[in-house]
Amino acid sequence: MKSELLEDLRWRGLIAQSTDEAALAESLAKPTTLYIGFDPTAPSMHVGNLVVLLVMRRFQLAGHTPIALVGGATGLVGDPSGKNEERTLNTEETVANWVERIKTQLSQYLDFNAPKNAAIMANNLDWTSPLSAIEFLRDIGKHFSVNQMLSKDSVSARLEASGISYTEFSYQVLQALDYLELYRLHNCTLQMGGSDQWGNIVAGLDLIRKVEQGSAHALTVPLLTKADGTKFGKTAGGSVWLDPEMTSPYAFFQYWLNTDDKDVVNFLKVFSFKSHEEIIELEKAHNENPGARTAHRELARELTSLVHSPETCVRVEAAAKALFGQGELAELDEATLTAALSELPRTTVKRSEPMPTWVDLIAATGVVDSKSAARRIVKENGAYLNNAKVTAEDFAPSESDFLCGKYAVLRKGKRDLAAVELVD
């Protein structure tokens, strides 16, 4: 028996490991309930979470019922998987706040009002919090063998590195309990997650078998790798977040547009909802003329539209086009310029006050960390005003340098832009 959905996921390179695949394919022939957990470790999810989140969306589009589980409880404990150090605990208020924010984000990618297979939101704090320590130890703990727990990658790696606290050691038990609860509550028979979650997921399967004599499935998604070996979803400034306050839509679009050539087709397969044919077409176009970056652009557009909005995407792309365009900045009309610059970090200068020197101005925009850094950039010929290189440290811009009488575009290097606004 073949499952169209599984075949698609395989083609996209989205399957790392699964339990008995034939049985899983058979189960997926009927509408199935599945879940993925997201722990609140920050105020927002990032592009790394998007991989697995979009897989969940694919399942819903294929007629299955997804449960988005927010780890209100597990987030208080900390998952040792993939971490070589114990993490510091966040306060309950902080975590509760993050739970709410992440719920809001999750609701954007799944349909919770669909007539047939509407998505379900869950929070594991709901069943974990009423549990007493004694109940936990007697009813749940008894089913776990410490020997097995120790052999999990997430634990053994930590034992060899910096050690692990009893708190984080217990994480896998909590996650197993989640699966059991969702199995009972919603007949959820599939848990997915990143490949680093395999151990935690399997712990849940065992628990379901022992307690309910039930059978359930596991499916993991490979960790997304980049051709150059660096971590996906990280830039010099940190993670690429889904929250527009934390990563501007402009920066978000740029992140995808700047994808390494070697990764772009792979990323399209993972993130795009385009058909196989369309992706193959883009791959061809890319190989024929990589400089045109058609595939990059499509990737950036689709994701920016999905995560932010199609309108935002249009705005942000137009801004980039204006700012990076070969055309004269001075020829832009004020509306275009205002729109383009609204996406950039900015600083203001009062008309009444003396104009700051070039170095001071660069430092003020925040494209560099200090005045020393600003000086360095100028010395190294990396500072541009309205696309023209300015190499004099003591240069002071005049009002005539402000386009439309109010904006100056400051650039550091090839692509780090900022706006200076002249105000009254």
Place this chain on the structure above:
RNA sequence: GGCGGGUUGCCCGAGCGGCCAAUGGGAGGGGACUGUAAAUCCCCCGGCUCUGCCUUCGAAGGUUCAAAUCCUUCACCCGCCA
């Protein structure tokens, strides 16, 4: 609780009384080449009122003309034992 090891710039990691803002690597930044890509080459990479000055080597005291380097106390981390 006992014994031992450790804490250096964004990260890893040298230095063990003056030549230390501190070797080296990685990350990061600028330039050249290009396509807002990769690879490669060159340069930079604590701060400032910048040929000089100021603040850094877990924290606080002390010894010394002079301390990241020596002494004392404290804090934290790791390991072994109880």
